[in-house]
Structure formats: structure tokens, C-alpha cells
Amino acid sequence: MPSEHPGDASEISARRARLLGPKVSTFYDEPLHVVRAKGVWLWDQNGRKYLDCYNNVPHVGHCNSRVVEATARQAATLNTHTRYLHEGILDYLDRLTCTFGKALDAAVMTCTGSEANDLAIRMAEAATGKSGIIATDWTYHGNTALVSQLSRSNSPGVGKALSGFARFVPAPDSYRPLGGVAGMAHANAFARAVRERIEELEESRHGFAAAIFCPFFVNEGFPDLPEGWLKPAVQEIRKAGGIVIADEVQPGFGRIGTHMWGHLRQGIQPDIVTLGKPMANGHPVGAVVAGSALLASFQTKYRYFNTFGGNPVSCAAAMAVLDEIEEKGLLENARRVGEFARQRLNDLALKHEIVGDTRGSGLIFGAEFVLDCETKKPATDFTSRVVNQMRDRGIVLGSLGRSGNTLKIRPPMTFSRENADFLFDALDQVLTTALR
Numbered sequence: 001m002p003s004e005h006p007g008d009a010s011e012i013s014a015r016r017a018r019l020l021g022p023k024v025s026t027f028y029d030e031p032l033h034v035v036r037a038k039g040v041w042l043w044d045q046n047g048r049k050y051l052d053c054y055n056n057v058p059h060v061g062h063c064n065s066r067v068v069e070a071t072a073r074q075a076a077t078l079n080t081h082t083r084y085l086h087e088g089i090l091d092y093l094d095r096l097t098c099t100f101g102k103a104l105d106a107a108v109m110t111c112t113g114s115e116a117n118d119l120a121i122r123m124a125e126a127a128t129g130k131s132g133i134i135a136t137d138w139t140y141h142g143n144t145a146l147v148s149q150l151s152r153s154n155s156p157g158v159g160k161a162l163s164g165f166a167r168f169v170p171a172p173d174s175y176r177p178l179g180g181v182a183g184m185a186h187a188n189a190f191a192r193a194v195r196e197r198i199e200e201l202e203e204s205r206h207g208f209a210a211a212i213f214c215p216f217f218v219n220e221g222f223p224d225l226p227e228g229w230l231k232p233a234v235q236e237i238r239k240a241g242g243i244v245i246a247d248e249v250q251p252g253f254g255r256i257g258t259h260m261w262g263h264l265r266q267g268i269q270p271d272i273v274t275l276g277k278p279m280a281n282g283h284p285v286g287a288v289v290a291g292s293a294l295l296a297s298f299q300t301k302y303r304y305f306n307t308f309g310g311n312p313v314s315c316a317a318a319m320a321v322l323d324e325i326e327e328k329g330l331l332e333n334a335r336r337v338g339e340f341a342r343q344r345l346n347d348l349a350l351k352h353e354i355v356g357d358t359r360g361s362g363l364i365f366g367a368e369f370v371l372d373c374e375t376k377k378p379a380t381d382f383t384s385r386v387v388n389q390m391r392d393r394g395i396v397l398g399s400l401g402r403s404g405n406t407l408k409i410r411p412p413m414t415f416s417r418e419n420a421d422f423l424f425d426a427l428d429q430v431l432t433t434a435l436r
């Protein structure tokens with residue numbers, strides 16, 4: 001049932017520039033004007049349907065009925081902040097913390113992943129009395145004044161000038177590994193880089209407080225790394241008395257198909273885990289999960305309050321997401337459909353020379369396009385043409401990486417094998433016809 005909405009695309013674009021600022025970005029050469037969605041589908045103003053292979057926020061499907069009903073029911077009953085007693089946040093956190101190891105037994109709720117990371121870093125500072133933080137040199141941890149300085153994929157130009165307390169290690173890349181070595185040798189090279197940054201920080205006025213990594217390095221380009229790859233780096237952090245922060249905003253809630261959390265696949269035990277994006281299917285909810293002792297020590301130093309964080313409506317939405325993941329077997333779906341997707345990606349790689357590498361796990365997967373398999377020269381313009389041509393064929397996906405030449409495919413967790421066939425049949429055709 002297509003809904004007709006007036007509003008010409010160029011008129012909307014002009015209003016956006018006037019009201020949102022001239023540089024606010026859109027996807028695609030011809031931006032999409034979407035008016036409604038359900039499951040893995042989006043509809044534009046003309047009633048045209050698009051397969052959503054990009055959006056990880058509607059984790060359990062766009063406009064999921066259980067989430068919509070739970071949100072509406074609670075919104076019609078009570079919505080207020082956490083300075084009153086209410087079971088909503090307690091029931092939710094009891095349930096959420098059960099999915100972690102015993103050491104991560106308490107949490108603070110926020111509204112965004114940025115706030116969660118900002119708070120995690122403040123907790124690490126409070127626990128260690130130091131302020132130096134290590135991150136990778138091509139990632140995103142959010143947009144507050146603090147964490148934007150650790151988000152160099154978004155501000156490669158200004159990162160260095162602002163980063164007194166921050167030190168960067170090379171983002172892992174399985175296609176072009178550090179020092180040309182793969183697997184655990186690559187992991188050891190990464191750990192050495194971490195140790196060097198720790199030493200630099202310990203010699204500076206900041207000292208070393210913590211390292212923050214996405215355990216699946218999604219924004220870095222989700223390299224294919226063996227399980228346990230982060231262990232040597234974590235050993236270095238522990239040896240130096242630092243805090244390990246796992247940013248699970250991207251890989252969490254079963255996205256990678258093999259585990260509920262990316263750090264479980266790495267076989268590491270973080271001190272702090274941060275959550276966001278998919279947590280409440282589009283309702284703005286994030287969290288910092290930590291051990292109760294760490295949380296208590298932070299709370300003796302700071303009085304943290306978040307007006308909207310952990311409100312009853314947010315918690316109802318977040319609880320409905322956990323219910324859906326469990327009852328619909330979405331972790332298992334991600335594993336099964338993800339394996340099928342990797343197979344189809346590999347078939348494409350055999351057929352199309354431009355595919356230099358394929359990677360991913362569960363429902364985060366993609367391919368890197370290169371002009372030459374020997375030199376691995378990035379096919380950046382080609383990738384952009386592919387993304388735009390896929391949109392013209394009714395498929396929404398994105399690209400990422402330092403050269404923007406890696407396809408980023410990260411659909412809602414209800415994505416099926418049939419959806420994957422539709423995606424890869426179209427991709428096969430586009431790879432055949434798009435200009436090099």
C-alpha cells in the first residue's frame with residue numbers, strides 16, 4: 001500500500017540545505033525519499049520498494065510489531081526518568097547482563113553510543129587516575145567532544161591536532177595486513193603497536209588509562225581475523241594496568257552470527273562494554289555495561305544522571321528487541337544467511353576480477369573492489385557507481401574503508417536467503433555492466 005507524499009526531491013534537498021546546513025550528507029547521487037518501511041523493505045514516495053541491506057538500527061526489522069506495540073503501550077502508561085523506582089530498567093538490565101559473563105553485571109543506560117563511549121572513557125579515567133586512550137587510526141566511536149577525537153574515520157584532518165590524550169594504532173586490515181603478515185603474526189604486530197603507544201602515553205603527562213576497540217573492527221572495514229586475534233593486545237593492556245573497553249555498538253546483539261557479542265568471539269573479557277544503535281530498534285538507547293565495583297567507584301567520584309537514559313519507554317522497546325532476537329532465533333538466522341552470503345560473495349569473486357577480497361560474518365559482510373589484484377589499487381569510483389546502480393535496482397547498501405572501496409552490507413537481522421539471492425543476483429549484473 002504505497003502512500004503518496006507530495007514533495008519534489010530537489011525541493012526537499014533545498015529545504016535540507018537551508019534548515020540543516022549546506023553540508024549535511026545524504027546517501028546516493030540521487031537521494032532516496034523514503035516514507036515507510038516494514039521488515040527488510042523500504043518504500044519511497046512513489047511506492048517503489050527497496051531491499052534494505054544497510055540499516056542495522058532496525059535490528060529486528062523495520063517497524064517490528066512487537067517493538068511498536070511495547071513502545072506504544074508503555075508510552076501510554078508512564079514515561080519518566082530513573083530517579084523514581086520503576087521495574088522497567090531493572091527487568092531489562094537483569095535480562096541484558098545475563099548475556100554477558102559474570103564480571104559484567106551492572107550498567108548505566110544512555111541514549112546514544114557516543115554517550116556510552118564518552119562515559120566508558122570517564123569511568124576508565126576514574127578507575128586508573130590516568131587519561132591516555134588508545135584506539136585504531138581508522139574508526140568511529142561517536143561525536144562528543146571527547147570521543148570524536150578517537151573517531152578519525154570521520155575527521156582525518158583534525159584528529160591529530162586535537163589528540164593529546166589519544167594514541168592510535170594501525171587499524172587491522174586482513175587484505176593488507178601490517179608488515180605483510182597474516183593471522184596471529186598480524187595479531188602480534190598489532191599488540192606490539194599497542195605496547196609502543198602504551199609506553200608513549202606512560203611517558204607523557206596523560207599516562208595510560210584504557211584502550212577502546214570494536215571487537216569486530218566494523219568501521220575499520222570488518223577484516224577477517226582469526227578468533228582470539230585481539231588476545232595478545234589485551235594482554236599488553238592488562239600488563240600495563242589499563243582498562244579494556246569493547247565498543248559493541250556495531251557487532252553486538254548477534255550481528256556477527258557466531259556469538260551474541262564480538263568480544264566473545266575474540267575470547268577476551270573486557271572491563272567495559274558499550275552498546276547502542278540496534279539496542280531498541282530505532283528508539284535512541286545505549287548503555288555502558290561494567291562490573292558493579294567499577295561502576296560504584298565511578299559513582300563515588302561523579303554524580304552521573306541522564307535525563308532520558310533508561311526511561312520506561314526506552315526499556316520497553318529494548319526488552320522487545322531481546323524478545324524478538326530470542327524467539328525468532330535471529331542469531332542463528334544471521335549465522336545461516338551469513339554463511340550463504342559469504343558463499344555467494346566468493347562466487348562473485350571468482351567471476352569478477354574487480355573483487356579483490358570478500359569478508360564478513362553473520363549479517364555484516366562485503367567485498368573490496370580493486371583495479372588490480374597485484375597492486376590492490378582501490379577501485380573507489382567504481383564502488384560508488386556500484387552503490388548507486390544497486391540503488392537504481394531497488395537495493396540499499398553502502399561503502400566504507402579508507403578509500404571507500406569496500407561494500408558494506410549490514411541488513412536487519414530478519415534478512416533471509418531469498419533476500420540474499422535478490423541482492424547477489426543484482427550485484428552480479430551490476431558488476432558485469434558498471435564501468436571500470
Ligand code: PMP
Pocket residue numbers: 111112113114115117140141142143214219247249250276277286
Ligand atoms: N561506536 C561505534 C562503533 C559506532 O559505529 C557508532 C555510530 N556509528 C557510535 C559508537 C556512535 O553511536 P551514536 O551515533 O549512537 O552516538
